[in-house]
Amino acid sequence: MITIIIQKFKEQWRSLIYYFLGLLAYSWMIMSLFPTMAKMDLESLYSQYPEEFLKFFGSEQMESMSKIEGFLSLEFLSLFFILIVGFYVASSAGSTIAGAIEKRIMDFQLTQPISRTKLVISETILGLFNSFFLTVLTSLSIFGLSKIYNVEISAKGLIAFTVIATLLLWAFYGIALFLSSLLRTKIIVAASTIFILMGFYIFSSMTRIVEKLADYDKYSIFYLYDPEKLLTTGNININHALILFGIFTAGLVGSIVVFNKKDI
């Protein structure tokens, strides 16, 4: 297993650095903007936005926008961060089964003395580590930048955000891995995962806008992920964490079952 993990890490470390640099640049932009924005009358600025627009991006309280937690959440963490790292996670899971079969390198790999289960688990370990790594580095970047720009942000809140954001990304990894065992190409896996991610996000947003849907907000995975609340309170809802981990586990187990029965 360790041979595969090391080899895959050698293949992926460059792209991991590029993703991190992208996330760092995005964080930098948001953190550098905030002190200027905070001096402005953000409440009256946002009050000119359509109410539905703010609700769509998860910010219903005007006053929260003048705080770093609300600003970061609206501009970066609620969607764009998850979308960027989600794409990385979906591509990585897509390469594990569908991509390797598509490129036909799976044949030779499976003629080596390693079981299909161990092969999937090895690549999953790396996928989980990489998504954790990107989330941790983003949080550390935000923390570091908050010191540079004299913005106060709670370390506890960032830790809570790191834990739940990582678990949300792992849940998407599980979904993508399961799709990877079913679908034929890496790009279809990545596109389907992003489609599901956006579907959940849009549904979650619609439950805030459309009154009739308000009771159905629990059916979106984004119900379990509220970056503004996590950054503000620093509290982790254990049930939410367990559900996200459960989704990842179900995806992993499902993909192993399907892959073990699959003709290559």
Add this chain to the structure above:
Amino acid sequence: MANAIQTEKLTKYYLGKKVLGIKSLDLEVKEGEIFGFIGPNGAGKSTTIRLLLDLIRPTSGNGKIFGLDINENSVEIKRLIGYLPGEVFLPEHLSGRQSIEYYSKFKEKIDSDYLRSLIKKLDLDLNKKIKEYSKGNKQKLAIVLALMHKPKLLILDEPTSGLDPLNQQSFYNLILETKKWGTTTFFSTHILTEAERICDRVGIIKSGKLLKIENIDQFKEKNIREIHLETTGEIPLSHFQVNGIKKVERTTIGYKITTIGPNAMTLSKILSNKIIDVKISEPSLEEIFMKYYKE
């Protein structure tokens, strides 16, 4: 002698029961022999190999390699085998050296002297990336990967398709060398001369069914050939009444004769006529099966 490979009623259908891969394959390959698995494209050779390698799962029947079940004990089996596909797909970003390093980590023991000699014999440049390799060089690298751990069983799926004649000869020599330390070879091909050259026994497969298993001497005796004659005029039919001539056809420039067995008598009788040119070729497997195996 114990069996290296044994299958019992091994059957594979694709797409439900719509497409037959192989049907009720009963096969025994003895330890230490080079077994040729001969059949035209689509006969079921690759399906059999993929079943043995546990890349696909049988619809029914079972198979054993060194007494281990091909599905249940797949990982243990893969410690004992080397596999060489006809078309090689390896991670393209790796260099030849990196891919040897990577795949050697899955093996229990590598004889580094033997590995060096393999690389030298095949004249392989290990510093290039795999994506920069020609088809022939990819094939050479795959030969190294298949042989470097001196496997007990070699599974070769049309292995010489990317090699030029010189490298084909080196490859045959390498395979014959492995026999010295007791390696069994299961060798699928659609080239008869290749099988005649190195195999001890051959299995003939067509349309998913095993037609016959023969010793190579029996197989060679058939020596099925097509002789194309370019003539200036007609040859009396009586000149074709020679033992071994199975079929005579008129062509626009002369005759096409199908023969079985030694051709010396046939040629000495025919060449007394006004012949401009003679070409002797191996008929296609399809034709051989039609003529000899009546399938």
